[in-house]
Amino acid sequence: MGYWSATLARSLLGRRPELICEPAIWEDGVAELARRTLGGHRESGAFLLGEKGSPRRIHRFVYYDDIDPNALDTGIVLINGRLLGDLWKICREEKLEVVADVHVHPGCYRQSASDKANPIIPEADHLALILPNFAEGSNLPGAIGVHRYLGNRRWRDESERWFPPFHMGWYAWL
Numbered sequence: 001m002g003y004w005s006a007t008l009a010r011s012l013l014g015r016r017p018e019l020i021c022e023p024a025i026w027e028d029g030v031a032e033l034a035r036r037t038l039g040g041h042r043e044s045g046a047f048l049l050g051e052k053g054s055p056r057r058i059h060r061f062v063y064y065d066d067i068d069p070n071a072l073d074t075g076i077v078l079i080n081g082r083l084l085g086d087l088w089k090i091c092r093e094e095k096l097e098v099v100a101d102v103h104v105h106p107g108c109y110r111q112s113a114s115d116k117a118n119p120i121i122p123e124a125d126h127l128a129l130i131l132p133n134f135a136e137g138s139n140l141p142g143a144i145g146v147h148r149y150l151g152n153r154r155w156r157d158e159s160e161r162w163f164p165p166f167h168m169g170w171y172a173w174l
Contacts, residue, residue, distance in 0.1 A: 017167030019100055019127055021048075021058035026139075026168050029061035033104055034135035036063060042075045044135070045103030047087060047120070049096040055167075056099035062090060064103075076114060077103050100166075102129040109145030109159060116155055124151040127165060140168060 029046060036044035046061040064071040068083045091097055101120045105112070109130040120128065130145030137143075146158045146166050158164050 015163050017055050017163075018165035019056045019058065020167045020169075023169055025058060025060065029102075030131065030135050030139045032061065032063065033102070033131065036065065036072070037104060037134040040106065040134040040136070042072050043077050043104050043106075044072060045077050045101065045120070047098050048100040048102060048129075049091060049094070050099040052097050052099055058099060059096060060094075061102075062087060076112075077120075079120070100127040100129060102131065104131045104133075104135045105145075106134055108132050109143075111145065111147055111155060111157070115147075117153060119149050119153075119155075122149065122151075124149060128155075129166060 029048075033044045033046060045064045047064070047067075048058045048060075049062055050057045050059040064077055064079055067087050068079045071077055071079045087098070098121055103120075109132040111128075111130065115128070115130070119126065126149040128145075128147045128149065130147065131139045132144065142164065144159070144166075146161075146164045148156045148158055148165070150156055
């Protein structure tokens with residue numbers, strides 16, 4: 001029911017979403033992110049693959065530690081860029097693109113200094129989502145971080161916009 005009311009409110013009052021995800025894909029992906037924190041002992045994250053367009057559609061999660069097995073070893077996310085070839089191969093084979101990324105934090109959904117200085121995808125207009133509390137609890141739009149990369153290590157926090165760019169669920173006017 002919550003998905004329908006959010007869709008109706010956005011359709012009548014708000015702006016079109018820029019990034020959407022079906023609830024089952026989002027819920028399964030977030031559950032796996034929570035599992036990979038090893039009970040809240042480290043961060044985890046994923047590249048969100050899908051179709052670019054208006055809006056961008058998330059089709060699947062590719063977890064950082066599946067691309068770089070050591071990405072989560074320090075407790076925070078550090079990806080060896082030399083290993084990203086496997087990600088680009090998945091994108092080519094499945095005809096998908098990286099449409100956003102997501103990672104978890106131990107507390108709030110604000111960006112850390114490290115997040116700001118080291119964007120996972122350093123491309124202007126890229127959306128980086130942050131899930132609070134190691135992905136335990138509510139991970140729906142409105143309760144997560146939504147950060148837009150502007151380029152040159154500059155970001156805009158869009159987490160508390162009335163209608164953030166990320167929408168989960170069906171959207172009627174696409």
